[in-house]
Amino acid sequence: MTTTYRRKPTKGELRRQKMEELVVYPFDWLEERSGLIGGVRYFLFRNVPSDINWMQTLGSAALTAFLVQAITGVILAMYYVPSADLDPHTGQPVAWESIVNITDHLTMGWLVRGMHKWGASVFIILMFLHMGRVFLFGAYKYPRELNWIIGVLILVMGMMEGFTGYLLPWDQTAYWASVVGINLNGTAPFLGPWLAQFLRGGQVVSGYTLTRFYSLHMLVIPGAIIGLITLHLYLVIRLGVTSPPWSKDAAGGEPEEEEARQLRPGLTRPVPRPAGASPMQAEPGGRE
Amino acid sequence: MEPEQPSPDTEQESLHEEAHLPPPTLWPIGFAIGIVVVLVGLVIDPLLISSIGAVIAIVFGILWARDATAELRGEPVVVEPERRDSVEVDEATAADQQGVAETPVTRSVFLEGATLGLGAVIGGLIVVPVAGFAALPSFLGQTVQKVDLGPISKFPVTKWFIATFISDPSEGEVSRQTAFIRNNGPVANPDNPKEQVPSFTIISNHCVHLGCPVQANGPTGLKFTGTPSFKEHTLNGPVEFESVIPAGYGCPCHGGQYDPEGNRIAGPPVRALNRFSYEIVHGRLVLGAPYSVSHVVGTGATAQIYKYKMAGPGQHVDGPEQWFYPLQPPQNQ
Numbered sequence: 001m002t003t004t005y006r007r008k009p010t011k012g013e014l015r016r017q018k019m020e021e022l023v024v025y026p027f028d029w030l031e032e033r034s035g036l037i038g039g040v041r042y043f044l045f046r047n048v049p050s051d052i053n054w055m056q057t058l059g060s061a062a063l064t065a066f067l068v069q070a071i072t073g074v075i076l077a078m079y080y081v082p083s084a085d086l087d088p089h090t091g092q093p094v095a096w097e098s099i100v101n102i103t104d105h106l107t108m109g110w111l112v113r114g115m116h117k118w119g120a121s122v123f124i125i126l127m128f129l130h131m132g133r134v135f136l137f138g139a140y141k142y143p144r145e146l147n148w149i150i151g152v153l154i155l156v157m158g159m160m161e162g163f164t165g166y167l168l169p170w171d172q173t174a175y176w177a178s179v180v181g182i183n184l185n186g187t188a189p190f191l192g193p194w195l196a197q198f199l200r201g202g203q204v205v206s207g208y209t210l211t212r213f214y215s216l217h218m219l220v221i222p223g224a225i226i227g228l229i230t231l232h233l234y235l236v237i238r239l240g241v242t243s244p245p246w247s248k249d250a251a252g253g254e255p256e257e258e259e260a261r262q263l264r265p266g267l268t269r270p271v272p273r274p275a276g277a278s279p280m281q282a283e284p285g286g287r288e
Numbered sequence: 289m290e291p292e293q294p295s296p297d298t299e300q301e302s303l304h305e306e307a308h309l310p311p312p313t314l315w316p317i318g319f320a321i322g323i324v325v326v327l328v329g330l331v332i333d334p335l336l337i338s339s340i341g342a343v344i345a346i347v348f349g350i351l352w353a354r355d356a357t358a359e360l361r362g363e364p365v366v367v368e369p370e371r372r373d374s375v376e377v378d379e380a381t382a383a384d385q386q387g388v389a390e391t392p393v394t395r396s397v398f399l400e401g402a403t404l405g406l407g408a409v410i411g412g413l414i415v416v417p418v419a420g421f422a423a424l425p426s427f428l429g430q431t432v433q434k435v436d437l438g439p440i441s442k443f444p445v446t447k448w449f450i451a452t453f454i455s456d457p458s459e460g461e462v463s464r465q466t467a468f469i470r471n472n473g474p475v476a477n478p479d480n481p482k483e484q485v486p487s488f489t490i491i492s493n494h495c496v497h498l499g500c501p502v503q504a505n506g507p508t509g510l511k512f513t514g515t516p517s518f519k520e521h522t523l524n525g526p527v528e529f530e531s532v533i534p535a536g537y538g539c540p541c542h543g544g545q546y547d548p549e550g551n552r553i554a555g556p557p558v559r560a561l562n563r564f565s566y567e568i569v570h571g572r573l574v575l576g577a578p579y580s581v582s583h584v585v586g587t588g589a590t591a592q593i594y595k596y597k598m599a600g601p602g603q604h605v606d607g608p609e610q611w612f613y614p615l616q617p618p619q620n621q
Contacts, residue, residue, distance in 0.1 A: 084462050093461070175462075176500060180541060183499040187602035189612035196600055197617045198426050206459050208425075 042237075049243040055133045056241065062126035063229065069123055069161075070226075072116040073218060079106060082214035084170065084207030095170035095210060120162055127155050139242040147235040150228055157225045164217035170210060178213070179205055313355050318348030427617050433457075435575040437527055438520035440486055440568060443471035446588075447515045448548075449529040450504060453575075457524055466493040466501060467564055467575070468534065472589035485568075487589035491550045492562040492578050493537070499601040500541035502561065504534035522572075537561065549584040549591060558604050560584055563593065577619070582606040 009017070031037035079102050083094035090097065102109035131151065134140050140148035167178040182205070186196030201208030322345025329337030433456045443449065448470045456463040472487035495502045508530050510516045515531035536553065537546040545554040550561030560583050565576040580596040582605050596605035603613045 084460070086461055176541070180498040180500060183601040186600040187498075190614065193600050193603065193613060193615075194427075194617050198423060201426050203430055203432075203619060204455075204463065206462050 046237065046240075048241045049247065051243055051247050052241060053244060055137070055244075058126060058130035058133050059236075062123060062130050065119055065123035065126050066158075066225065066229065068115060068119045070222060072112050072119065073222070075112055076102065076116055077218055079109065080168065080214075082168065082211050084210050093170050095168065099169045120165065124155075124158055124162065127151075127158055131155065137242055137245055144235070144239055144242070147232060147239070150232050150235070154225055154228045154232065157221050157228065161217060161221050161225070164213040164221065167210060167213045168217065175205065178209065182209075313352065315348050315352035315355055319345055319352055322346070322348055430619060432577040432619070433463075433524075436523040437469075437573040437575060438522050439571050440471065440488075440573050441571065442518060442520065442529075443469065443488075443573070444515060445471050445473040447471065447513075448504070448532045448534055449517075450508070450532050451527060451529050453522075453527040454525050455575075467491060468493065468504060468532070468537070469529075469573075470588070475589040488566055488573065489549070489588060489591070490564040490566055490575065491537075492564060494562060494601060495539040495541065495544050495557060496552075496559050496561060496580075496601045497539060497542055497544045497555065497557040500539050502537040502539045502544070502546065504532045504536075505538050505545075506533045506535045508532045549587055550581060551583050558602060558609070559606070560594075562598070563595075580605045 027037050079098060081094050081098040085094050086092065087094050087097055099113075102113050104110070134148065134151070163178075163181055166181075167174045182196050182199045185199060186192045188195060197203065199209070199212075200206070201212050322341050322343075325341030325344060326338050327341075329339070329341050435453055435455050437451060437453065448468060451467050451469050453465060453467075454461070454463055455465045468489075468491040470489045472489055474484040475487045477483040477485045493501050493503075507513055508517075510531065513531040513533050517528070517530045520527045520529065534548050536548055537550070538544070539555070539557075543555045544552065544557040546557070546561055547553050550563065552558075552560060560581040562578045563581055564578050567574050567576060578598055580599045582594040582596060584594070585592040594606070597616060598619055599605050599613060599616060604610045605613075
């Protein structure tokens with residue numbers, strides 16, 4: 001890997017080369033010990049069909065919406081107090097007061113709460129649009145059935161987030177919507193009454209309902225969604241992206257293409273690259 | 289193709305697992321059980337159970353020591369003779385049989401099973417109490433608070449009131465409930481016809497469609513009903529009684545309608561409104577647990593109430609649909 005210079009490198013060139021080495025070093029260090037750089041590169045720069053279109057960005061959009069919910073939710077949890085007790089000074093429930101405080105008094109609280117509140121609808125809508133795209137493109141067919149199932153589970157979890165999050169402002173709308181929602185679950189045959197009592201944390205909606213909905217909303221269900229999204233993405237990478245139905249490439253691909261797909265490195269196989277080559281240097285530059 | 293490697297399990301086992309060790313013995317297990325009994329006994333009954341444990345540990349300890357020192361003491365060690373099957377079989381079936389019939393429990397297989405088993409035990413020890421704590425408090429120890437509504441002499445006969453009260457002072461405002469109450473006047477005690485007992489109709493305002501609060505359809509307050517509203521300070525804190533002349537009850541959420549006795553007359557509800565059980569304690573009206581009602585025939589004190597165990601809104605208590613809800617969670621009424 002020696003490069004012959006036509007002339008001696010100038011001082012500027014040498015400095016530049018030094019700087020490059022300095023920048024690349026930490027990435028090389030990480031790559032050598034974890035392979036993470038190569039993994040990320042593989043994830044971001046993998047091959048996709050040439051005739052994909054904007055419809056195929058809806059999944060990433062839904063993922064972004066979820067990330068917005070996760071980040072704004074974490075910050076909101078710093079200020080929100082899930083207590084049904086009454087504030088002795090004002091006679092108002094503490095949970096509701098903390099929401100008022102976030103919205104009306106804390107700097108930029110209105111914005112972050114607004115992002116979380118409206119972003120919730122955006123997340124659900126994008127999931128439905130993504131689902132519609134997958135359905136109309138036939139992208140749920142073999143071998144991607146499992147990813148459709150995981151996606152449905154994410155949708156269900158997203159709706160459970162909506163249901164549990166709706167109670168947290170602890171106002172009349174929140175209270176009665178949850179009463180009706182829980183009783184609706186209670187009408188399910190056989191186990192319904194048990195499910196309803198579990199959700200309520202007792203026979204009536206109380207402070208226990210609020211705290212358990214808070215825990216479900218910010219810990220249990222988001223954890224499940226993150227796990228499911230990880231599986232979802234793993235399968236997207238492993239199985240590849242589908243072409244649109246009008247694609248000229250036949251579904252399933254040519255036999256030799258099929259062969260290539262089988263051998264294509266994925267998360268289960270290391271990404272091959274020339275020994276000693278830095279992943280940050282796609283093309284070996286003017287240095288040893 | 290890679291050259292076929294000999295299976296590391298079987299090969300290495302046969303190389304290294306020669307009988308350099310004393311033969312396996314069960315005595316250490318008995319010794320360990322003895323120690324466990326001693327420790328458990330320290331918690332439960334140090335004198336009796338720990339003594340039993342100590343005896344077990346000592347007996348098995350001695351047996352174990354004897355076993356371990358048998359060679360030193362010159363006793364012949366009993367070793368199960370090694371056996372080799374001399375039956376000749378071709379290699380394919382031999383491999384088959386090894387896989388199916390005579391699989392020896394090798395060290396690695398044993399360790400694999402032990403790791404999985406121990407992991408399952410540890411996981412269970414963590415998951416069982418956590419899952420129990422998540423689920424059981426919703427079902428066990430649930431109590432229905434009795435609600436004191438004040439002296440019955442305050443209720444004019446045949447007049448309806450909308451009573452609003454805190455059902456559980458420890459829960460506070462969130463346990464505020466509403467009931468429609470009418471004093472039916474004194475009626476003959478069914479057990480002792482010579483005695484007169486008070487009779488009340490007390491209907492819960494929880495819609496039996498999905499639990500929204502039903503409203504009385506009719507005028508309220510002194511001006512329109514001719515009956516004064518009033519407030520009482522009871523053991524449950526302040527209770528408000530607003531006079532009303534209900535032509536029935538209606539639910540604002542999905543339009544369920546009921547007659548004044550709580551029978552469903554229109555909309556999605558599946559049965560009649562719940563009622564509260566009550567008792568008269570020292571001349572005061574005390575609400576007990578609510579119960580479900582399929583329907584009511586007649587009115588007031590002579591009404592025939594078809595009473596059922598408390599069920600959630602939207603759940604049928606009679607007819608074939610009741611089979612969908614065979615088992616209600618414990619309610620400790």
